[in-house]
Amino acid sequence: MLMPSNSTWEVSVTSMKIGSQTVITNQIAQIESSSATIQMEDSVYQTLQESMLKNYPNLPGINGTVSIWNGLCFSNVSSVVSYPPLSIYFDGFYLSLSPFDYFFPVVDKANVTSYCFGISRGGEGIYLGDPFLRAFSTTFDEENHRIGFALASLTSEIYVATEEEDGLSRGQKAAIAIGVIAGVALVVGIAIFVLKPRNSGGQANDNEKMLY
Numbered sequence: 001m002l003m004p005s006n007s008t009w010e011v012s013v014t015s016m017k018i019g020s021q022t023v024i025t026n027q028i029a030q031i032e033s034s035s036a037t038i039q040m041e042d043s044v045y046q047t048l049q050e051s052m053l054k055n056y057p058n059l060p061g062i063n064g065t066v067s068i069w070n071g072l073c074f075s076n077v078s079s080v081v082s083y084p085p086l087s088i089y090f091d092g093f094y095l096s097l098s099p100f101d102y103f104f105p106v107v108d109k110a111n112v113t114s115y116c117f118g119i120s121r122g123g124e125g126i127y128l129g130d131p132f133l134r135a136f137s138t139t140f141d142e143e144n145h146r147i148g149f150a151l152a153s154l155t156s157e158i159y160v161a162t163e164e165e166d167g168l169s170r171g172q173k174a175a176i177a178i179g180v181i182a183g184v185a186l187v188v189g190i191a192i193f194v195l196k197p198r199n200s201g202g203q204a205n206d207n208e209k210m211l212y
Helices: 042-055 130-135
Strands: 002-005 008-018 021-031 038-040 086-089 094-097 103-107 113-117 119-121 126-128 136-141 146-151 157-159 184-188 191-195
Touching: 008 042, 008 126, 021 042, 038 042, 042 119, 094 130, 103 130, 130 136, 146 157
Parallel strands: 021 126, 038 119
Antiparallel strands: 002 008, 008 021, 008 086, 038 126, 086 094, 094 157, 103 113, 136 146, 184 191
């Protein structure tokens, strides 16, 4: 289900994982361009934190009095590399953000770049803010309550797979159209993802994914 709600769009998320660990199941998330982070309500954020502390205790900055949970930013990009992907599952496909997508760069006055954790605690529900929107080009079709995604980051991934089929070949990730919008092309890096309607035979094309 996908519906516009005031200035946001609501989508049904079947699950969300950090690495291989499930954080949530069957919740509504809002795509929110005014949020600087991926924002989670307290219970979801706590589940994420507990899962990462338990399953990834040796990650840099994960433990201690100064950590990613209270504002630690990394001055070296190598500290970000070892973090697991964040995967968001919908009906029949999922979107995967690498740590380079959910950590965001901050440049100070001395032109020094730091990398800060882009998942925050607060509010009610789940808001897919700037880290999500930087990773995936997003096209909204308000009239038909539909949305299209394409890769906008060299490190993000789109998988045409259910949670049970997790990990298909790279050739099955190429392009995806969700609730497809006619005649729109998204240029991402050197690839073009075309969002188009069903073919004349009434069957969805191989590179399409419909979400109603």
